[in-house]
Amino acid sequence: MSKLKKFHYAWIILVAVSLIRGIAGPALNGSSGLFLSPVSQELGIGIGQLSIYLSISSITMLFWLPIAGNILNKYSAKTIAIIGILLQGIPFVSLGFMNSVWGWYIMSVPLAMGAVLLVNLLGPVLINRWFVANRGLVMGLMMTITSLLGAVFQPLLSGLIANNGWRFTYVSFGAVSIVCIIILAVIFLKDKPGDKNTHPYGYDTNTKNTDxxxxxxxxxxxxxxxxxxxxxxxxxxxxxxxxxxxxxxxxxxxxxxxxxxxxxxxxxxxxxxxxxxxxxxxxxxxxxxxxxxxxxxxxxxxxxxxxxxxxxxxxxxxxxxxxxxxxxxxxxxxxxxxxxxxxxxxxxxxxxxxxxxxxxxxxxxxxxxxxxxxxxxxxxxxxxxxxxxxxxxxxxxxxxxxxxxxxxxxxxxxxxxxx
The missing domain is CATH 1.20.1250.20 (MFS general substrate transporter like domains)
Structure with a gap:
């Protein structure tokens, strides 16, 4: 029982944000290259013309980042995660029904907005709140888990596209991602250690703060x-x-x-x-x-x-x-x-x-x-x-x-x- 009492909820937060980041990052956000060739062939357009939507995503991120930082201060982690996956997941699903390159240009904006919340900000922000000690190791673990998930999702998505087509892959994987992230957010995400009546991991109540x-x-x-x-x-x-x-x-x-x-x-x-x-x-x-x-x-x-x-x-x-x-x-x-x-x-x-x-x-x-x-x-x-x-x-x-x-x-x- 004493060992169980020593377990800190911060590690649950780490696993949850790593899984969320892995789904939103390498899977939804990082799979764009896998779709370029089959989509461009079916729509009869060049890869360069289609890939413009990636540039629009980068521009959106540039302007959305400071706004997203303010939003993280106003809403709970659960709410942010749900908003993020709805912004990213619904447009991802909708791409499976698009017949014009303009669909990718338009949907790239909410896709990027959701990715900023889930990939760029949510993990580092919650880790900063929940960990005092070993932050470097924890950040490294989050990135490693994300990379490993990418190694799993990339061949999985490639196989789905090859066997079932890019439209089915957009719709099915996007829908599953929305459900998974909402479940992770609702069940596991907590804003701060006080929500679990504890201190951040590594906090020493018996020691005065050093500089x-x-x-x-x-x-x-x-x-x-x-x-x-x-x-x-x-x-x-x-x-x-x-x-x-x-x-x-x-x-x-x-x-x-x-x-x-x-x-x-x-x-x-x-x-x-x-x-x-x-x-x-x-x-x-x-x-x-x-x-x-x-x-x-x-x-x-x-x-x-x-x-x-x-x-x-x-x-x-x-x-x-x-x-x-x-x-x-x-x-x-x-x-x-x-x-x-x-x-x-x-x-x-x-x-x-x-x-x-x-x-x-x-x-x-x-x-x-x-x-x-x-x-x-x-x-x-x-x-x-x-x-x-x-x-x-x-x-x-x-x-x-x-x-x-x-x-x-x-x-x-x-x-x-x-x-």
Whole structure:
């Protein structure tokens, strides 16, 4: 019985938000590429014309993130999760009945709005409320569970599309996802530890708060108005843009590999190493952030990213180097979902964490909107990714420097009162 009493409900929260994120992320949000070819063939349109809806989604995310951060402060986690899956799930189902590309353009807006709530914000926000200790490990576990669910859902959806068609897959999987997330939200989600008459995991009632612990106190931290006017905020935003700009190069690795002479099979093998690296990296980055501190871990991530890009730059026909580069790219790419919420809490405390984190998160869609097509245009112009790779080295270096400057500036902020 004593062991049972030691079990903390925070772990239920972790499992619930990980499952919700896994369904909403890799399954609903991340399956878009699987539908492009069959949908474009049946509708008689180009993949490029259809994929415009993905750009509309990114633009929607950019404008919706700060609004969503405010909504998270006003409504319960249950309500947010239900709103999120209705925004995302119903349009997903409706795509199975569409006969014009305009359906995807229109539905991309609510799809992105729901994804922001369920994929970008809900998990980090609840983990920040429910965990004081081991936040890095917990964030890493959430990302790993999400990745593993993606490994399950991607072949499942591919099989459904191949055997039953894309329309059936949109409707059936969308409907099942709505039901599953609503059940998880209603039964398991709780807003804060007080709802279960407990303290956050790792809270020590017998120990006075240290300076580090003070930042995690829900009543302490900067207001969003003060945070967004600080140098620390802009430096953290630049870091998010730089690490995302590095991460989205993954969408060009296949083309890069083909350009230097590798077969599609060889590239696929290397990309599987990237997925393994991402799963390993999520856990390692979380553990290191708890043991070594979030700044040391974040700078180490930048260093690994730089090494990956340098290996890409000099890989040439050396396949072992190319494979090493893809593995390291996957490992460091996984840091986005782990370090960004912890850095936000470390810099600005927890007083208005939801609002500030949603604003910091804007760096990711901003980088995706701008840099993914730019990398492609550069390759089209020069027939090589060398300029892109050199740019990524500079971008990561700038991100690392900005992170150091932001950390120093954040220490000047008075977390006791930020009005």
């Amino acid at each position: 580090k612990e003070t930042k995690n106190n829900k009543n302490l931290g900067v207001s969003s108005k003060v945070a967004t006017k600080s140098l620390a905020f802009f430096m953290l935003l630049v870091f998010m843009i730089s690490i995302t700009g590095f991460a989205v190069f993954s969408q060009h690795i296949t083309t890069y590999g083909l350009s230097v002479g590798y077969s599609i099979v060889s590239i696929g093998t290397a990309l599987s190493l990237s997925m393994i690296g991402s799963a390993i990296g999520s856990i390692l980055i979380g553990v290191f952030s708890d043991k070594l501190g979030i700044m040391t871990t974040s700078i180490s991530v930048v260093a690994v990213g730089l090494l990956a890009i340098i290996l890409f730059l000099f890989a040439g026909d050396k396949y072992a180097v190319f494979m090493s580069a893809t593995f390291l790219h996957g490992l460091s790419m996984s840091s986005i979902g782990v370090v960004s919420p912890i850095l936000t809490s470390t810099f600005f405390g927890s007083k208005e964490y939801e609002k500030i984190f949603s604003l910091v998160s804007m760096g990711s869609p901003l980088a995706s909107i701008l840099l993914v097509p730019i990398y492609g245009f550069i390759y089209d112009k020069f027939g090589s990714y060398n300029i892109v790779l050199v740019f990524l080295i500079v971008l990561l270096a700038i991100g690392g420097i900005c992170l150091i400057i932001g950390n120093k500036n954040s220490k000047k902020l008075d977390l006791a009162d930020k009005k």
